[in-house]
Amino acid sequence: MSTYRIQGRGRVNHSEPVYFTFDGKTYTGLRGDTVASALLANGVHLMGRSFKYHRPRGAVSAGSDEPNALLGTRRGKGQFEPNTRATLQEVRGNLETTSQNKLPSLKFDIGAINDASYMMFSAGFYYKTFMWPKSFWDKVYEPFIRAAAGLGVAPSEEDPDDYAARYVHIDLLVVGGGVAGIMAALTGARAGAKVVLVDETAEMGGALLSEPAVTIGGMAGWDWLAAALEELESLGVQVMTRTTAIGYYHENMVGLVQRVSDHLDHVPEGAPRERLWRVRAKQVVLAQGALEKPLVFDGNDRPGVMLASAAQTYLNRYGVKVGSRAVVVTTHDSAWYAAFDLAEAGISVAAIADIRPKIDAELVSKARALGIEVLPSHTVITTRGRLRVKSVSVAPVSNGAVGTSRVIPCDVVLMSGGWTPSLHLFSHTQGKLKWDAEAQVYLPDVKTEEVEIAGAGRGLWGYGAALEDGVVAGRTAVKALGLRATARAPGVGVDRPGTGIMVKDLPTNGDPGKARAFVDFQNDVTAKDIRLAVREGMRSIEHVKRYTTNGMATDQGKMSNMNGLMIASDALGKAPPQVGLTTFRPPYTPTTFGALANYVRGHQFEVTRKTAIDSWAEENGAVFEPVSQWRRAWYFPKDGEDMAAAVARECAATRKSVGIFDASTLGKIEVVGPDAVEFMNRTYTNPWTKLAPGRTRYGLLLGEDGYIRDDGVIGRLSQDRFHVTTTTGGAARVLNMMEDYLQTEWPDLKVWLTSTTEQWATVAVNGPNARKVLEPLVEGLDISNEAFPHMSIAECTVAGLPARLFRLSFTGELGFEINVPASKGRVLWEALMKSGAEYDICPYGTETMHVLRAEKGYIIVGQDTDGTVTPGDAGLDWALGKKKPDFIGMRGLKRPDLVASGRRQLVGLLTSDPKVKLEEGAQIVLDPNQPKPMKMVGWVTSSYYSATLGRTIAMALIEGGFDKMNDTVYIPMPDKTITAKITGTVFYDPEGEKVKL
Amino acid sequence: MTKFSALSLVKNALTGHKGWTEQWPECEPKKEYDVIIVGAGGHGLGAAYYLAKEHGITNVAVIDKGWLGGGNTGRNTTIIRSNYLYDESARLFDHAVDMWQGLSQELNYNVMYSNRGCLMLAHNVHDVQSFQRHIHANRLNGVDNRWLTPEECKEYCPPVNIDKNARYPVMGGALQERAGTARHDAVAWGYARGAAARGVDIIQNCMVRAIRRGPDGAVMGVETDRGFIKAKKVAVSASGHNTMVMETAGVRLPLESMPLQALVSEPVKPCFPCVVMSNAVHAYCSQSDKGELVIGSGTDQYVSYSQRGGLPLIEHTIAAISEVFPIFNRMRMLRKWGGITDNTPDRSPIIGKTPVKNLYVNCGWGTGGFKATPGSAHLLAYTVAKDEPHPINAPFSLERFTTGRLIDEAAAAAVAH
């Protein structure tokens, strides 16, 4: 065991050693240690290098506000993460840690050359240089800046771990497990409220864990803590350690992230690494305490210089001496208590230098009794030491004049610049803060949510005050819940009350322009950087922050914001509230992506919708394509076929005999009611009144702007019932639009709308032999051409299944679409396959569907239209009910630009070389020899090789295309220009005889 | 104005950086200006700069209710690209991209324009068709943009997952190599410094309460919380608040303001060489000079000025990033913030004259205003100085909503079938 561990002391388990590695070397810690406490127990202070100057750095804190001690951590393959705070990560077996931002090693880092030339790297230096020669920026300067920046390295392998998420609805959420939080939780629980208490560290207790000398309720503080936690448990309070409240959202929703298994040697089977909790609490108590501020003086960043409270925590919570000889520098009484604890534990405390001239006499006499030299009205001039502090120079200050300094040898410097109330979550609510001029801190003011702040967050100090305030906050919450509170605060025997002052950078007798007095340790922002920013005209704290990067490190200003503000205020000669406060933004501490993504990964990222026939397609070798949320069979390749060959075969088979297609993804909406026909008249462009039951019609839907939104074949089943089909991607949009008009514009219409997309499986059978395949399966309906002509609809039985049968065609061949209950889709499909076997029925996918419809000039909304196409542009003027008084989009169609000449119109295109297939999206010009930018007159919307026609075909939107029939146009490609002739859009069976078989 | 150079930096370093002066002075408003620009973001400050530099109009004030650059200029994800579909948009944004190339030298302020390229991923056949259409149109417009296969996408940006079994498999991508990112604050500061050096007054923390019009209907000046300031011309470029300012002059705008959230990860060493956008998955990512992954989110669905944002949107944004770049699943989110975007019905901006004489507007940039900053500023200055739009911004008029001549980039990428 190392000389820095005190046997038996602290809350770590001295009988359970844990082995971990740091930069390849194995170290021994104890169960309950953080990586930082275990390294300090081994005498290791040097844990990292800073961002800009690559200065050697050690842990400055013992909590989540740590800016320096950030390590890469690894468990196994794919389980690496950078920038882990050594002060929060617990040691475990199997933990590998590595220091960051060093080259080649932590102890000898050539990047530290930046440190030697630090005067060059002042705030915002990069805005002023690296501009000449211009070409050097991309190739030399920027790569250099980028390589120097960053901290750890990003993970390079896929994460094998699982993450989870849960919702919880409760009466009271208490954030912060210190004494105020515990009392608030107890107050709530005793009143019968459903309570959750969370703390980001491994154990409840907060600062009390670092101050065992305190006595509460007549017992040792830690005994009271144990009893309180036992009572919370017995009252059913959910007590969650290792759980960070990351953000406070609208209506009392708080996001929590629980670190479930990062502290475990072995992760239990199926356990997630982290879990996100979305808590909706009726009341919230924020008892997040306060954060200690560092002091700003030259050399305040050397390894061994740390917060006084951190040293106290390492001593009392982890049983670790942070050094052998300490000097304390402070502006607050709290550091005196830390000094006493250290001295009593046998660490030599050489001196306490306090900036304040007047100090509580009791503290002074106790210090003297412990043999500590007391230096009131003293400032720190500098520290010395390369990889570890070796001495500190202090000097008296009198009437603003700094006297002669003296050097005190030491191996740790403990600093305290007072305490900042931790109000991050309160700020997330857009709660207003108020500057308390006396205490020189921001305190909570106007609230926007059902929230109470308790304890040090309200600027209160001492255990008695915190316990009392926890009860008060708890009572307020309980009352708001309509319950009765009975809890009272326990009395405190030994307390540690205190006061302090807030200061800017410490006075010095050296050249302040040369001082390396750090404000933001990680980002290497010094006091002089902040003063330079002010000198250059940055007058708001937002500008100062952005110009210097103060507060933008991974601690998000927890350690630097207030010091930065005090220095900027001083430089501007204004009070801090006039300079402002940078907004705290979620998350409270950096939050793992995995926890936020939780279950929504891989195939759970988004649902994949599959039709009832999907399994058949998969078993029969279909290649699929994603279409909105669906996956659809794209083509069915046979052995050795590529897509082109498969599609050519599928097309030929359908045209020659019969093809079968799964059309189940088409949107389907049932429009029912006495006013159904009126509703259809008002929504779709077409006239519906005269459509007889049993007949169908192509329907066109516009937006109020007059542009095409959707289309589909619509069947009238009876006077008051329509079966509407929509595009696959448009189904939800169309139903939403219909509901909107029905509910809000025409609530008087008696119409009911139901989405039936997923109720029906839809199979299309097309080809000259389609009837022959279908007929044997149909009962209760004559499907001869005479009895059931093109564009008919009827209810019947197909393959023993109740069916809605459409006679329609999206291929130009004789075609039927059979709708049966979705659960029977595969039964129908297989029955049709069996019946079609003698006709060599051919299953085809979406690509063949596209080719066949293009040969007929049928448009696909979203491909041949793009949201800027009118019915007229698409040659669909015939679908407008011109005698109707109104339909959605009718007025929009009359806007000046929609009736102007020169609109792009949908035409066919045939390339001069029938083998050349145009690229979809290719642009069309009239003069291929013009310089760029060229005048483009249109674009290719659809383009295929047509096996039937033995050539390529295309459709295009071309300016004034209807009047340009047979004109030649040009399609300039990167390597050549293609010529093509404008034609009509119907390439196959222009008379439309085949659908009438 | 102290000229910035490596030499001046060295000189100042030797004297403890005491020689640097204010980059722009603090100003009290004068009684009268030739031009008042409402809104001290990159667009407004830039317009003042170009008014002074290219049109000789230096009696100009830029007035902002907060600190300069504190609006969307300092809140966006700094993506710069011009691979837009329509001729009008391509010209508008390419004009800006042209200006970005030399902006640091122009302003003597390093705005760190990083020419990293922007890769837009296609995840389905419809995406492929749409991106091909963009690429062809861009090529004939002389705008850089080319197609990459999934393997080429992976080579260009190694963190991209091109597993064919992914929920959203990568079917290719459109790459604009001229695209990139820049340091957003520096753009505002650089323009402010350049404008101030040419005599422009930058008045911060001064709220414009109303635009005052004379008996003839023309603009007379602005009412502010520091009193009335007379002006011959007023240009409004106050993203997020344009509706309110313009309403005081009786001009209605087709805008809805919606919050847009963005976030960054903890900083890491260079691992992400370009900008990647995946519209289908809603993942937008690049890496800043500091090493943070800069990630864009979608806009909230409702009108809001709160910038607060909710947890579900962040969960969705991060899930999208982990879907496209699974190796980042153990990275950590460091900071999230919101901005207020002005959205037009066709998702294209409005830059031009208004029905009120001598009142001009620059608004409706939605989520994409930063990339246009130098171009927009340049065109707004032209429009104000000449009292007529530049040919590039002429199509981006307010009247287009009445005539129906929209420039609908969003509709052009519509998903259906």
Added chain:
Amino acid sequence: MLLIHCPYCGETLPETEFAYAGEAHIARPENPSEQTDAEWVEYLFMRSNVKGVHFERWRHIHGCGRFFNAARHTVTDKFLTTYKAGEPRPDIEALTGIKAGVKEGEK
């Protein structure tokens, strides 16, 4: 995440169950064909975009499916009230003491 009271279901439920549907009380003109271009553009595109109390529509899309109206403050995002489609605009000042349509900076 906002909580929204559906006036049809009578329950207050999370935002993710609802879809925003734009500004409220913009009625489709009785006879669109008689509208001038200027009137039609008002209906189609012009919105009040209030910084303050905003009257807007929501749809309980993952619930009862009904469209309803809401008054929400666009600075705090808080809902002041929700009411059924077709009901008149409520008097927000009487309801909450907040003046509807108050501009930023005014009291």
